[in-house]
Amino acid sequence: MQPILEMDNVSKAFGAVVVAEAQSWSLAKGEALGVLGPNGAGKTSMFNLVTGTIRADAGRIRLSGQDITDWTAPRRCRAGIARSFQVPQPFAHMTVFENAFVAATQGAGLSGPGADAMCLDILARTGLLHRANARAGGLTLLERKRLELARALCAKPRVLLLDEIAGGLSEHECHALIDTIRDVRATGVSIVWIEHVVHALIALVDRLIVIDFGRKIAEGAPQAIMQSPEVREIYLGIDADA
Numbered sequence: 001m002q003p004i005l006e007m008d009n010v011s012k013a014f015g016a017v018v019v020a021e022a023q024s025w026s027l028a029k030g031e032a033l034g035v036l037g038p039n040g041a042g043k044t045s046m047f048n049l050v051t052g053t054i055r056a057d058a059g060r061i062r063l064s065g066q067d068i069t070d071w072t073a074p075r076r077c078r079a080g081i082a083r084s085f086q087v088p089q090p091f092a093h094m095t096v097f098e099n100a101f102v103a104a105t106q107g108a109g110l111s112g113p114g115a116d117a118m119c120l121d122i123l124a125r126t127g128l129l130h131r132a133n134a135r136a137g138g139l140t141l142l143e144r145k146r147l148e149l150a151r152a153l154c155a156k157p158r159v160l161l162l163d164e165i166a167g168g169l170s171e172h173e174c175h176a177l178i179d180t181i182r183d184v185r186a187t188g189v190s191i192v193w194i195e196h197v198v199h200a201l202i203a204l205v206d207r208l209i210v211i212d213f214g215r216k217i218a219e220g221a222p223q224a225i226m227q228s229p230e231v232r233e234i235y236l237g238i239d240a241d242a
């Protein structure tokens with residue numbers, strides 16, 4: 001079956017810093033793919049390449065078989081690619097509802113009662129309905145993470161990119177968020193999830209890829225990847241001979 005998202009030999013460098021080196025991977029429809037890698041490996045840059053906020057130096061990116069490499073970021077968003085940011089970036093002076101509304105109107109192209117209804121539904125699904133009229137700048141970390149997810153969902157994504165959404169949360173908060181992401185996944189949205197909180201990833205994803213210095217160094221079933229000596233050495237700092 002044709003992948004919903006495909007990176008085909010994508011390369012990108014900022015001067016001497018290589019953030020993607022002939023990277024190829026794909027995401028099946030309905031799949032949840034986890035991305036691991038040490039700090040600075042190029043994980044967020046990978047999302048920037050997919051969303052179009054940075055341009056690839058080489059290679060092609062496809063969405064449902066269509067070449068989107070030369071598309072602008074807004075066009076990719078309207079075509080169904082949405083993301084959350086590692087550091088939540090809400091419009092701090094707007095309310096939670098208004099933040100969702102911007103995504104629904106600008107991302108999903110909705111208007112009027114249809115936009116209102118979808119925002120309310122997604123705020124309910126992400127556990128934020130009771131905070132709809134709160135100013136986004138006054139939210140707790142968990143609420144800001146939830147708002148990142150809500151805003152991405154309000155753009156009606158086919159592909160949802162989550163960038164370290166579990167980082168900084170307590171164990172209990174993390175489990176609650178995993179449940180919410182699982183519910184999102186059950187609606188058929190395909191997910192790529194970058195995360196350092198490994199147990200959160202493994203609880204949800206079908207497959208893992210590991211990135212180091214912009215290179216994909218491993219790919220496979222989560223348990224197999226976590227047992228790989230190369231991954232344990234590069235990512236977890238555990239000597240392969242130990």
Ligand SMILES: Nc1ncnc2c1ncn2[C@@H]1O[C@H](COP(=O)(O)OP(=O)(O)OP(=O)(O)O)[C@@H](O)[C@H]1O
Pocket residue numbers: 014017019037038039040041042043044045046086
């Ligand atoms: N616009 C840019 N210009 C120059 N260098 C950049 C730019 N964006 C990222 N980099 C560099 O590219 C490297 C990879 O950054 P990136 O944010 O993609 O890593 P990451 O794997 O997401 O790291 P982390 O886990 O710390 O978030 C880093 O060395 C970073 O400083």
